[in-house]
Amino acid sequence: MADGERERLLRLVAAHVLEHGVTSLTLRGLAGAVGSNHRMLLYYFGSKEALVGEALRAVGDAWFPGFATAWAALERGEGPLRQDLQDVWSAIAAPGNAPFLRLFFEVFGQAARGDDRWAGVLGDIADWQRPAAARFTREGLAPAAARARATELVALWRGLQMTLLTTGDRTAVDGVQRQALDAFCARVG
Template sequence: MTERDRLLHLVAEHVLAHGVTTLTLRGLSRAVGSNNRMLLYYFGSKERLVGEALQAVARDVFPGFENAWTEFENGTGPLEADLRQVWERIADPAHLPFLRLFFEVFGQATAHPGYSGLLGDIASWHRPAVARFVREGMTPATAEDLATELTALWRGLQMTLILTGDHVAVGRVQARSLEAFCARTRTHAGVGTGT
């Protein structure tokens, strides 16, 4: 493991445990046994470091969350069943710590220009859904609109999960919404959108 990878691993552990709202580069460097200059040397800025740490947390600690959309893009099952599987993966109670960190970082990113790269990554998270919808027979424009709609719906429901902790109620709302969503996709898609 390189020194950069070691530091990133330590930073990822720290932000998952403590969040990022009051995070300073000085405090972070003390927490991981390094110094400001070394962190800046490896990562360029606090914002880039936090963005990479968020990705490392998703990749290393919550791979089920990280891989859910890619598996959906490559899936061959009925559309509604495959989407239901994505939701079950990302809404798994074990993923709540990641969701809390994600929305905290997202809030910071919208207020600080140093996070522009991370915001670009977040904005492209619906791309696997677009690719799958196109494969299902939708036009690229329709696929883009529907993937954006679905991502926005699920982000709202994820925030509701964080606020309420009520997986049963949120799951009920999600199931009804997904059923209606998939019914509408059938008017835009070719064969293969059955449930």
């Protein structure tokens, strides 16, 4: 019963933060929005930050599964590197993912301010480099070089995601991404 209630609350919180964001979120306000109380949320999740971190993962898993699928395919190496990388970008930048990207950057900004309560979220964000580095190593790069190229790629994509969100110009952003990916793949191998 307790696991079922925890999962129910997590789904409700995930939907709430996707729609409303987290910047002005309070535990009491969140509890009221999902029909619970702050003590129950603390009981199940330990802290607001832990709850938001889990909610972000739940949002990604439930509403935007293409993210994980594309990253996993990149790591496995199911196709040519250039195509697998393009598939990841297409999954990230899909029009329906805009609410998740807005939430992602909102939380990323708070976590990057150095507040230790968000350290787990930063760890999740940093994990985007892992599948790319694993693939680049399999493509023949030394591990240190593969990690550096993965960092470069993720930084490029994050910048392009922000540009997409702020300009809404999908054609221009996709064009820049294609050109950058061509140059990137030429350097990787």
